[in-house]
Amino acid sequence: MAEENKSSLDALSALCKRRGFIYHSSEIYGGMPGFWDYGPLGCELKQNVKQAWWQFTVRGREDVVGLDATIIMHPRIWKASGHLDTFADPMTMCKDCKKLMRADQVKDIYADQKKKPQPKVAGAEFFCPYCGGELTEPKPFNLMFKTVVGPIDDPSNVAYLRPETAQAIFAQFTNVTATSRMAVPYGIAQMGKSFRNEVTPRNYTFRSREFEQMELEFFIRPDEAIELQYGHVVTLADKPDLNGPVQDDWGWEVWHKYWVEQRKKFLNAVGLPTERFVEYWQKPDELAHYARACVDIEYDFPFGRQELEGIAARSDFDLTQHQIHSKVPQTVFDDPLKQACKKLTDEQKAAFVAKTQKDWLDRKQKAQSAKAGKEIVFSADEAAAVAAQAKAFCENLFDGKYVPHVIEPSAGVDRLMLALLCEAYEEQALTDEKGKADVRTVLHFHPKVAPVKVAIFPLIKKDPDQDRIAREIFAKLQKKVNCQWDVSGAIGRRYRRQDEAGTPWCITVDAQTVQDGTFTVRERDSMTQSRMTYGEFLAKMYEALEF
RNA sequence: GCGGGCGUAGCUCAAUGGCAGAGCUCCAGCCUUCCAAGCUGGCUACGAGGGUUCGAUUCCCUUCGCCCGCUCCA
Numbered sequence: 110m111a112e113e114n115k116s117s118l119d120a121l122s123a124l125c126k127r128r129g130f131i132y133h134s135s136e137i138y139g140g141m142p143g144f145w146d147y148g149p150l151g152c153e154l155k156q157n158v159k160q161a162w163w164q165f166t167v168r169g170r171e172d173v174v175g176l177d178a179t180i181i182m183h184p185r186i187w188k189a190s191g192h193l194d195t196f197a198d199p200m201t202m203c204k205d206c207k208k209l210m211r212a213d214q215v216k217d218i219y220a221d222q223k224k225k226p227q228p229k230v231a232g233a234e235f236f237c238p239y240c241g242g243e244l245t246e247p248k249p250f251n252l253m254f255k256t257v258v259g260p261i262d263d264p265s266n267v268a269y270l271r272p273e274t275a276q277a278i279f280a281q282f283t284n285v286t287a288t289s290r291m292a293v294p295y296g297i298a299q300m301g302k303s304f305r306n307e308v309t310p311r312n313y314t315f316r317s318r319e320f321e322q323m324e325l326e327f328f329i330r331p332d333e334a335i336e337l338q339y340g341h342v343v344t345l346a347d348k349p350d351l352n353g354p355v356q357d358d359w360g361w362e363v364w365h366k367y368w369v370e371q372r373k374k375f376l377n378a379v380g381l382p383t384e385r386f387v388e389y390w391q392k393p394d395e396l397a398h399y400a401r402a403c404v405d406i407e408y409d410f411p412f413g414r415q416e417l418e419g420i421a422a423r424s425d426f427d428l429t430q431h432q433i434h435s436k437v438p439q440t441v442f443d444d445p446l447k448q449a450c451k452k453l454t455d456e457q458k459a460a461f462v463a464k465t466q467k468d469w470l471d472r473k474q475k476a477q478s479a480k481a482g483k484e485i486v487f488s489a490d491e492a493a494a495v496a497a498q499a500k501a502f503c504e505n506l507f508d509g510k511y512v513p514h515v516i517e518p519s520a521g522v523d524r525l526m527l528a529l530l531c532e533a534y535e536e537q538a539l540t541d542e543k544g545k546a547d548v549r550t551v552l553h554f555h556p557k558v559a560p561v562k563v564a565i566f567p568l569i570k571k572d573p574d575q576d577r578i579a580r581e582i583f584a585k586l587q588k589k590v591n592c593q594w595d596v597s598g599a600i601g602r603r604y605r606r607q608d609e610a611g612t613p614w615c616i617t618v619d620a621q622t623v624q625d626g627t628f629t630v631r632e633r634d635s636m637t638q639s640r641m642t643y644g645e646f647l648a649k650m651y652e653a654l655e656f
Numbered sequence: 657g658c659g660g661g662c663g664u665a666g667c668u669c670a671a672u673g674g675c676a677g678a679g680c681u682c683c684a685g686c687c688u689u690c691c692a693a694g695c696u697g698g699c700u701a702c703g704a705g706g707g708u709u710c711g712a713u714u715c716c717c718u719u720c721g722c723c724c725g726c727u728c729c730a
Contacts, residue, residue: 127666127681139703139721203658203726210726245657252728273730308657308728315730322730405729416729521730539691547692569688597683601691608691617690629690638690 118411121534122313124550128609130154130530130560131314143310143318145523150610153560153591155321158379158526159300161557162323164656165375166298172355173296173325174289178277180302181258181268189434190276190427192253192269201244203237215244254304254318270304275517278326279427279439286441293441293513294355294364296327300522312412314523321522327368328513330443331425332360333465334506338449361401361514365422368518369404372420376406378656379525380555381532385409386417393479399426408528417528418520425512432512440510447509458507466499529558533611552611553634556653561612562590563650566603568619570596579618582628582643590650608633614650 125131129148133140147155167173187193201212219238226241228234235244254270257263271277278285278297285297300323310316335342335358342360343349349356349363351370359367369388377383389405396403403421407414428439453461470492478485487495505511533552540547556562565583567575576596586592593612595603600617607615617629627640630649641649 123667133722142722303730305728305730309726310728311724316728317730320730324730418730519730524730549692566690568690572688599689599692599694601689603692604690605692615690619690620688631690636691 118313118531120536121411121530124534124552124609125151125530143307143316145314145317150560151526154526154529154554154558155522157558157560158522158529159321159323161379161656162375162520162522163298163300165371165378166296166323166325169656170296172291172294173298173327174285174291176278176281176285176297176299177301178274178281178299180271180304181256182271182277182280184268185434186276186280186431187253187269187272189430190279191430192272192276203240203242203244210238212244252305252307254306272305273303273519274299274301274322274324275326275427275519278324279431282326282328282428282431282439283437293443294327294329294357296325298323298325300324312410312415314527315410315412315415317523320524322519323522324517324519325368326427327364327516327518329359329361329364329516330446331502331506331511331514333461333503334443334446334511335360337453337461337506338446361422361424361516364516365402365404365420368516369406369420372406372418372518372520376417376525378555379558380529380553381408385532386528387414393476394482396476396479397421398476398480399424408531410528410531415524417524418518420516420518423515423517425514427515428512439512440505441513443509443511445509446506446511450507450509453507458503462500462503465503466496469499470495529554549605549608551608551633554611554613556613556650557656559611559613560591561593561607561610562586562614562654564593564595564603564607564612564615566595566600566615566617568600568617572620574623575618575620578622579616582616582618585643589647590654604631604636613653614646616646 122131128150130151132146132148134144134146135141163175167175184193201210201215203210215235215238226237226239228236229241230236230243233243236242237244253272256268256270257266258268259266278299282297285291286293289295301321302319303322304319307316307318310318332342339358341358343356343358344360344362345366347363349359351363351367355367356363373383373386373388376386386406386408389407391400391403391405401422401424403419405416406418406420408417431437432439450458470487473495474485474487502511530552533554535551535553537549537551538547539549552559554560563586565579565586567579569575580594583592583594593607593610595606597603604615611633613633615631615633617631619629621640622628627642628646629638630641630646631638
């Protein structure tokens with residue numbers, strides 16, 4: 110099974126090269142590991158995937174706007190986001206077993222081991238947790254690509270290529286809020302390149318060093334604000350209708366689940382059926398410290414089940430970090446909230462503060478306990494600090510001010526493309542009327558993402574009428590969708606060529622077309638043919654392309 | 657970075673210390689051509705460098721690259 114899967118990825122990557130979907134970057138110079146180029150068909154596929162995402166996430170909604178930020182940004186952004194610290198892991202390697210690991214995790218790995226190896230060098234404190242061997246000096250390995258901005262190559266001019274697009278959205282949050290006529294809850298979406306200096310790029314295009322992301326930061330009110338305004342917060346226990354319009358009294362849990370469902374709808378719409386991916390809810394001890402929940406949508410790639418996209422509930426962590434580091438308030442003003450709070454008595458407010466203080470303390474202790482794997486109780490000082498934070502937060506809320514929380518659906522364009530290619534790829538065993546066996550290689554792309562929508566052929570290229578009429582159809586369709594023209598070889602060969610490109614329809618102009626204008630439309634998946642007029646074909650095509 | 661495997665045409669594979677071949681693909685043309693299978697012609701390769709040798713794709717050395725493995729989460 111693993112062998113079969115491996116060979117199917119080999120066959121797929123061979124097809125991708127042969128037909129011009131994916132090439133190795135800089136191939137004539139030997140290639141660059143972890144970098145891939147998209148050829149003529151690949152770049153069309155990519156455009157279509159991105160366009161579908163943008164339509165579904167931004168243009169098709171009234172509560173999401175777009176952003177297109179630079180790849181190089183102020184380096185302090187990465188300090189605030191934590192990437193400068195957490196992405197700069199000191200790495201060490203065992204001189205004996207050659208295992209590579211993070212130096213700061215050596216003790217944890219050792220603690221997790223059932224068989225605890227003894228250090229091979231007597232008395233050594235820093236040794237390989239797997240075999241006891243000697244470890245190399247830890248060397249910092251920063252996953253961010255460094256560059257220099259300006260004419261002087263000096264440490265003060267160091268900048269980084271962004272490791273994710275999300276931070277630009279946070280960094281421009283106040284500008285977008287001020288200029289877009291949007292109010293929380295609303296989202297900012299961005300597509301673009303990101304860069305990570307991966308230790309080991311592998312699995313074809315799956316883990317690349319330069320890749321493209323499609324990210325949405327959907328900003329929501331904190332649950333406490335909803336509680337104050339509506340007297341309740343809708344949670345999943347209330348079984349809200351996630352397919353209908355969004356509701357003002359949804360809490361973060363509902364928004365998070367809502368976006369999980371939206372992402373699944375999108376994947377369905379571009380050709381990944383629900384049964385082909387799995388939804389993995391991260392367990393409390395797997396969550397990043399700031400995350401309240403995170404769902405991975407995973408796909409069974411030939412090399413194993415791997416993450417396609419993630420939908421994280423990140424609380425107010427990111428905006429708060431930028432507020433601290435930039436000293437620019439990231440709060441929004443929510444007038445309905447302020448008006449609602451005006452009606453509260455001092456006793457009601459005090460009770461709300463007390464309740465919030467208790468909730469925060471419970472939640473933080475629970476989160477840390479889950480991480481540590483044992484019951485953690487805060488000291489009196491720690492508890493007092495949490496209480497003070499909660500009180501300040503509540504007082505801001507009473508003034509209608511808060512830092513929005515965020516739900517982050519984050520997808521990889523290249524990963525989705527790879528999944529769509531794997532999903533679409535099929536080698537069909539056929540038998541013709543004469544009983545001869547034949548293999549047809551076909552990419553069953555959804556028409557929305559298919560790089561070429563229609564191919565047009567004159568049945569007999571020497572026939573001037575057929576050639577002329579076919580060219581007229583080609584010219585007309587070219588103004589609407591991506592088309593191909595092919596007169597080379599026998600008609601069956603032309604069909605098979607289009608099958609490998611994943612073209613959903615082929616139009617063949619024959620002698621009858623010259624008489625009555627109808628032509629043969631051949632369907633990629635069923636290989637069936639039917640005669641229709643140009644108008645009938647257009648209607649059929651548009652129906653399949655519509656979202 | 658370390659270990660293992662592999663480098664001959666776009667792909668799959670030959671052969672050889674003395675002119676590097678085939679099949680498929682691709683391109684041009686022929687054939688009144690609706691599912692790759694006819695005919696003619698064409699393009700394209702010994703990863704790179706050095707050594708031994710009259711002569712190296714072949715033998716030796718070095719180097720480069722690719723694939724797989726080392727808890728990187730788009």
